[in-house]
Amino acid sequence: xxxxxxxxxxxxxxxxxxxxxxxxxxxxxxxxxxxxxxxxxxxxxxxxxxxxxxxxxxxxxxxxxxxxxxxxxxxxxxxxxxxxxxxxxxxxxxxxxxxxxxxxxxxxxxxxxxxxxxxxxxxxxxxxxxxxxxxxxxxxxxxxxxxxxxxxxxxxxxxxxxxxxxxxxxxxxxxxxxxxxxxxxxxxxxxxxxxxxxxxxxxxxxxxxxxxxxxxxxxxxxxxxxxxxxxxxxxxxxxxxxxxxxxxxxxxxxxxxxxxxxxxxxxxxxxxxxxxxxxxxxxxxxxxxxxxxxxxxxxxxxxxxxxxxxxxxxxxxxxxxxxxxxxxxxxxxxxxxxxxxxxxxxxxxxxxxxxxxxxxxxxxxxxxxxxxxxxxxxxxxxxxxxxxxxxxxxxxxxxxxxxxxxxxxxxxxxxxxxxxxxxxxxxxxxxxxxxxxxxxxxxxxxxxxxxxxxxxxxxxxxxxxxxxxxxxxxxxxxxxxxxxxx
Numbered sequence: 344x345x346x347x348x349x350x351x352x353x354x355x356x357x358x359x360x361x362x363x364x365x366x367x368x369x370x371x372x373x374x375x376x377x378x379x380x381x382x383x384x385x386x387x388x389x390x391x392x393x394x395x396x397x398x399x400x401x402x403x404x405x406x407x408x409x410x411x412x413x414x415x416x417x418x419x420x421x422x423x424x425x426x427x428x429x430x431x432x433x434x435x436x437x438x439x440x441x442x443x444x445x446x447x448x449x450x451x452x453x454x455x456x457x458x459x460x461x462x463x464x465x466x467x468x469x470x471x472x473x474x475x476x477x478x479x480x481x482x483x484x485x486x487x488x489x490x491x492x493x494x495x496x497x498x499x500x501x502x503x504x505x506x507x508x509x510x511x512x513x514x515x516x517x518x519x520x521x522x523x524x525x526x527x528x529x530x531x532x533x534x535x536x537x538x539x540x541x542x543x544x545x546x547x548x549x550x551x552x553x554x555x556x557x558x559x560x561x562x563x564x565x566x567x568x569x570x571x572x573x574x575x576x577x578x579x580x581x582x583x584x585x586x587x588x589x590x591x592x593x594x595x596x597x598x599x600x601x602x603x604x605x606x607x608x609x610x611x612x613x614x615x616x617x618x619x620x621x622x623x624x625x626x627x628x629x630x631x632x633x634x635x636x637x638x639x640x641x642x643x644x645x646x647x648x649x650x651x652x653x654x655x656x657x658x659x660x661x662x663x664x665x666x667x668x669x670x671x672x673x674x675x676x677x678x679x680x681x682x683x684x685x686x687x688x689x690x691x692x693x694x695x696x697x698x699x700x701x702x703x704x705x706x707x708x709x710x711x712x713x714x715x716x717x718x719x720x721x722x723x724x725x726x727x728x729x730x731x732x733x734x735x736x737x738x739x740x741x742x743x744x745x746x747x748x749x750x751x752x753x754x755x756x757x758x759x760x761x762x763x764x765x766x767x768x769x770x771x772x773x774x775x776x777x778x779x780x781x782x783x784x785x786x787x788x789x790x791x792x793x794x795x796x797x798x799x800x801x802x803x804x805x806x807x808x809x810x811x812x813x814x815x816x817x818x819x820x821x822x823x824x825x826x827x828x829x
Contacts, residue, residue, distance in 0.1 A: 380461035383468060389461075390476050393454035394548065397483055398614050398621060400447040401490075401709070401777075406625045407654065408442045409494050409810075410777035415793040416660040416770075422633055422651030433795040435803075435810050437829050443813035445495065448487050455484040456504035471539040475549075478538035482549035482557065485530035489561055492523045493781060496809045496826060500526055514822045524565060531558045543591045546610045547708065552589055553612035556712040558582040559720045566727070567785050573728060580724045583717050586611065592714040594744060599676045601715075602693040605708055611717070614709040618697070626694030626775055627705035629653040636688065645681055645688050646695040648703045655689045656774075664771050671745050677774035691775045710776055715741060719772070723765050731758045734765070741768050762786060784808060803828030 379385040411417060412430040419427060429440040437443065458480035467473040484502075491498045499515035500523050534554045544550045559579040566575035586592065595601050595609045606613075616624045631648035634641065641647050656665075656678050665674035679692040694707040722737035735754050738761065742751035745768070752764055766786045770779055783789050789808060790796050799807055804827045811829035 380457060380465070383465060383472070386458065386462050386465050386467075386473075386476055389454065390458055390479050393451060393458060393480065393483055394615075396447070396451045396454055397487075398616075400451050400487070401614060402621075402623065402625050403628070404625070405442045405447070406709070406777055407629070408440075409490065410780055411775065412654075412780075413793070414779040414783055415795060416656055416774075416779060417654055418657045420630070420652035420655045423653040427654070431795070433793065433799070433807065435807075435829070437811035437814055437825065440810065443810055444816050445491060445498065445812070446816070448491050449501065452484055452487050452501060453504050455480040455487075456502060457506075459484070459502075460504055474537045474539045475544070478534045478554070479549045481530045481534035481537065482554055485527045485534060485561075486557055488523050488530070489527045489557070489564075492520050492527070493564070494810050495812060496520050496806065498523055499823070502526065514820045516822045517824065521569065524561070524569065527561055528558075528565075531561065546606050546613055547615040550612070552586045552592060553712060555582040555586050556611050556717065556720075559586075559717070559724075560712075563720065563723065564781075564785060567787070576724050576727050579720065580728075583720045583724065586714070586717040587721060592717070594714055594718070594740070596744070598673045598744060601710070601713065602676065602695075602707065609714045610708075610710055611712040611714060613711055616706040616708055618699075618704050618706055622696075622704045622706045624694055624696065624705045624707050624709060626691055626709070627696045627703065627707065630655070630691040630694070630775065631703070632688050632690050636686075637683075640681070640683060640688075642698055644679070646690070646692070646698070646703070648705070650705075652690070656691075661689075664767070665774070667767075668746055670747065671771070672747070673745050673771055673774075677771065693775055715772055716778075719765060719769055722761075726758055726761045726765065729758070731756070731761050734761050738765055738768065741772060745771070 379389055407417075408430060412427060413433055417427070417431065419425070426441060428434075429436050458476060462473060462477050462480070465473070488498070488500070497517040497520050500518040501512070501515055503512065505513065531554060534549060535551065535558070538549060538551050538554060541551055543552075559582040562571065562575040562579035562582070565571035566573075566579065591608065592611060593608050595604075595607060601607060601609050616622060627648055628650045630652065631650070632645055632652050634647040634649055636645060636647060661678055661680070665671065665678055676692050679690055681688045694705070694709075695703075696706045697704045718737050718740050722734045722741075725731070725737065726734035732754050735752050735756060738752055739750055743749060745751075752761070756764065766782060766788065769782050773779070773782075783792055790798070790800050796807070803809075806826055806828040809826055811826050812823060817823045817825060
């Protein structure tokens with residue numbers, strides 16, 4: 344069992360403060376300054392509530408729908424149905440594709456907006472605590488808008504909290520993606536400037552390193568996808584260099600231990616799960632085999648779950664990535680196949696949680712940013728800037744742990760070959776961690792690598808890489824116009 348309760352006290356304070364209704368509210372929350380945000384304790388509870396809502400936003404099916412299922416690597420599991428076909432086939436449909444309602448995002452954003460509005464006016468016993476909570480709010484808002492801009496393109500940019508049903512801004516229109524991304528960058532700078540703690544703080548809330556990882560992620564995206572060029576690459580490099588120089592973070596010697604030890608030194612930012620708070624981490628709930636196999640194989644070696652297995656990897660991903668290099672120490676962790684007879688059991692072996700009293704608790708923290716990604720970000724940036732030999736040095740740090748071989752990638756590779764190698768390593772290293780879809784897009788390979796997208800660049804009026812907005816969203820707000828092509 345986990346021996347720590349990092350956020351439990353804050354979440355209990357949140358409940359005591361009477362804020363639980365906010366988590367079930369409409370997107371334009373009616374939590375007001377009269378209900379909370381009056382003193383330090385309520386501000387801390389409010390930020391805890393923001394992280395709780397953040398966890399809800401980036402969990403369950405939604406995490407997989409936004410970040411994984413369109414990459415061509417997934418198929419229906421032993422217990423699944425055809426509810427994923429729109430995503431597998433890259434035929435998004437406003438009426439049938441699940442999780443198109445952006446309500447959860449705006450719940451989280453509204454909680455951040457409340458903090459940004461009210462925390463500056465609250466007296467704190469320690470001003471550092473006040474600044475750090477503001478950093479949390481700016482970080483979470485930036486993270487949410489970055490993901491929304493990639494998922495939907497143009498989205499309403501709301502930076503003031505909704506506190507009344509009479510608010511004149513209850514029905515915003517969609518803002519240009521460029522405007523949204525500019526706000527994301529501004530929020531990242533605000534988060535960094537307010538973050539007083541220079542060390543780890545903890546790994547499930549904002550920190551200097553987490554903010555820098557988000558900054559590198561954002562600027563790499565705008566450099567490659569939005570015309571930011573070398574200027575944005577240099578911003579990303581400065582951010583990731585600060586992470587790489589931080590002695591609090593390092594690669595673990597064992598890839599498997601990255602997912603067996605919570606709060607380990609490779610984790611920069613993660614989403615917290617615990618049996619007393621939330622035991623519904625997406626990976627275990629939907630990727631582990633159900634408990635209907637022979638009992639002799641329960642946890643020997645199959646980590647069975649009480650839930651249905653909705654998803655597994657396709658053979659092409661297993662064979663062409665995980666098994667492409669014999670001896671890759673990551674392959675059995677990213678995916679394990681077990682076939683004692685005629686039935687093949689296949690599962691993601693990263694998120695196995697805790698087996699207690701003949702039941703599995705789905706409580707492995709979701710890894711969002713790891714030190715391994717800082718290294719691969721650095722390799723990608725260097726290669727994009729034309730420093731290919733230096734990029735290979737960084738790439739080989741990841742290959743060394745994976746394959747146990749020095750200089751796995753030769754220094755004679757071309758810039759294009761190194762790009763391909765970096766993407767290949769990312770698609771293995773971060774399997775089931777919510778990276779594959781946007782990695783493939785960022786490297787410009789979506790219409791080449793994903794079979795269901797080949798030759799379809801112009802479909803949906805060129806918006807096939809986006810998702811449509813749900814009809815429910817448009818019904819709630821008549822100022823929202825559907826994405827062209829849908």
